[in-house]
Amino acid sequence: MENKPWVQHYPETIPEEIEIAEKSLQQFLVETAKKYPTKAAIHFNGKEMTFNEIYESALKLANYLKGLGIKKGDRVGIMLPNTPQSFICFFGVMFAGGVVVQTNPMYTEREVAYQMKDSGAKVIIALDILYPRITKVKNETDLEHIIITAIKDYLPFPKNLIYPFIQKKQYGFSVKVEHAGNVHLLTEIMKTSTLEDPIVEVDFENDLAILQYTGGTTGFPKGVMLTHKNLVSNAKMCEAWLYKCEEGKEVVLGALPFFHVYGMTTVLILSVMQGSKVVLIPKPEPEVLLKAIQSQKVTMFPGAPTMYIGLLNHRNLQKYDLSSIDSCISGSASLPVEVQEQFEQLTGGKLVEGYGLTEASPVTHANLVWDGERIKGSIGIPWPNTLAEIRSLETDETLPPGEVGELVIKGPQVMKGYWNRPEETAKTLRDGWLYTGDLGYMDEKGYFYIVDRKKDMIIASGFNIYPREIEEVLYEHPAVQEAVVAGVPDSYRGETVKAYIVLKEGHSVTEKEMDKYARKHLAAYKVPRLYEFRDELPKTTVGKILRRQLVEEERKKVENQEGEKKA
Structure with a gap:
């Protein structure tokens, strides 16, 4: 208790230490498919798939990947929004023994090329509209095969017939991909592949499940090596924290993108463990979320502050019934107190703030959801099996309550290290402790608070944005002499990206021109x-x-403006 003052706040239902069975991630799908074979695992635009259908589809993909030469430990990119394919492909890669490389579908050619090169991925699975982007950079990477799928492939009739016309109108082009050579269609794979279990032995503690890319201000994004142990441990901690959630009965809003570790752990993995139905939302616009919550009677809504803010400020909010919501954990950015209070009043459910980072799979702290004290402005207390300390930036000694220092974490969810970056790993992982780069303090009760970031990372609408990466692009503009990027306060996004630029002598460029350039x-x-x-x-x-x-x-500008408004 001396080193873990927070344990005194745990309700009786949450143990200080939970037992974590040594099972691979895919084993949880096997067990849930046996227990709930005909239960809906996902709901997507009016179509549902059962746990058994997800399981069998994942096996088909796994056998096909093995036929393409994928061996244990090979990296496979997944570049998909939240669709049925994202579930199938995640577990399909796992069954084949591969390592998932989650890739943001919004990435440009430059960003895709970097991530594929760095990870050494041999296969990428992506949407049809992303195919041109991938083919342009394929030769710069180790990619040998491209597997293509389309939104329409898993839509119900007649939406599957209408969607290609909507897509063409939205993007201004359509893509026709043939199943030939090194290009493969997921629809064809589902017709031809077998249902055998590939049976790949998994070393729970050491084998990688995913490479999740994150970054910093001193370089390009780094591949965070997360093992089966890391991810299973964190999902099990989440399960323990949400002790009132009932197995097989919850309906989870799948609005957090699965290419972000927060969505992957708290929605994709946890729902399979618990036999919950996930309502898949590829594009989480407020009206879409409101309709989904009401029609599907969503009970659990993991999200980011901007999602809750968007709903609360939507003009049609009063038309919808959100009373089915029971629990929400907010992450990715700090949760304003007034948003928490308004959302709880609106839904009757609980909304609490948590804290995590990619290197911890990701969650380490949260406020108590139902029983116990919740402190405004606090990230809460450490989860079971997790240790946390505040350490001096000068001496590295553990600081007493109330003193500000760097937050450090230890637990089974802490990453194995950074992919091919031993020096970066050594700086961040020391004697099993993860140095977060975030500055904060712990109070006398054991509640933790974040006061600033040692890193200069920007968090806008829940997305991690790394200034150095943007600066590299700006510096390539022929008119730019110097550039620096920073996160500045924004009432909706939390922070927004601002670029400060010094132009070369004799050059001129407008904001509009810079914006057009950056978007490329x-x-x-x-x-x-x-x-x-x-x-x-x-x-x-x-x-x-x-x-x-x-x-x-x-x-200071923002404070002065607010002061003038009040005056």
Whole structure:
């Protein structure tokens, strides 16, 4: 108790330590498919698939991948939104013994090429509309095969016939892909492949399940190596935390993208463990979410603050009944207190803030959902099997309650390390402790608070955005002499991306032109929303640009504006 003051707050139903059976991720699908074979596992635009259908489809894909030469430990990219295929392909790769490389469908050619090269992926599974993007960069990577699927493939009649016309109108083009050579159609794989169990032995503690890309301000995104133990442990902790959720009875809103580790663990993996039905939402717009919650009687809604804010501020909110919601854990960014209070009042359910990071699979802390104290502004207390401390940035000693230092974490959910980056791993993992780069403190009761980020990462609408990556793109513009990117306060997104630019002498460029340029090279959520052209940027005596000074300037501007409004 001396080192874990938070345990005193656990309700009787949450153990300090939970037993974690040594089972691979795919084994949970095997067991759930046997227990609930005819139960709906997913709901997608009016069509449902049972756990047994997901299981059999995953086996077919696994056998086909083995036929393509995929061996244990080979990396397979999955570049899909939240669709039935994302479930099938995740477990199909696992059954084949492969390592999933989750890839954001919004990535540009440049970003796809980087991630495929870095991971050494041999196969990528993607939507048809992404096919041109992949083919343009394939030769820069180790990719040998491309598996293509389409949204219409898993839509009910007549939506499956109508969707291609909607898609063409939306994107301005349509793609026709043939099942030939090194290009394969998932629909054909489902017709021809076998239902044998490939039976790949899994070393629970050491074998990788996924490479989940994250990044920092000092370089390009890094592949976080997460093992079966890491992910199973974190999902089991989540199950223990949500002790009132009933096996086989919950309906989960699948709005968090599965290419983000938060959505993958708390929705995809946990729902398979618990036999829950997931309502798949590929594009989480407020009206779509409201309709889904009401029509499907959603009981559990893991989300990001912008999702809850979007619903609360929607003009048609009063038309919908959201009273089925029982529990929500908010992550990816800090949850404003007023949003929490309004959402709980609206739904009658509980909305609590949690904390995590990709390197911890991802959750380490959360507020108590039902029983026990919830403290406003706190990220809550550590989950079972998890240790947390605040350490001095100068001496690395454990600090007493109330003192600000770096949050460090230890537990079975902590990553194995960074892919092919031993130096980065050694900096972040020390004696089994994960150094988060986040500054915070613990109070006398054992509740934790985050006060700032040591890293300069920007979190906008729940997405992690890394300034260095954007700066690299801006520096390639012929008119740009210097550029720095920072996160500035935004009432809706939490933070938004702002670029500060010094132009080369004799050059001129407008905000509109910079925006058009950035959109060619960056996913939409990374593109700066604001530009400021300056004659010079603040720097240290050795020439390092002072990003934090710019952020402070923005904060003061916002505070002054708010002060003027109140006056």
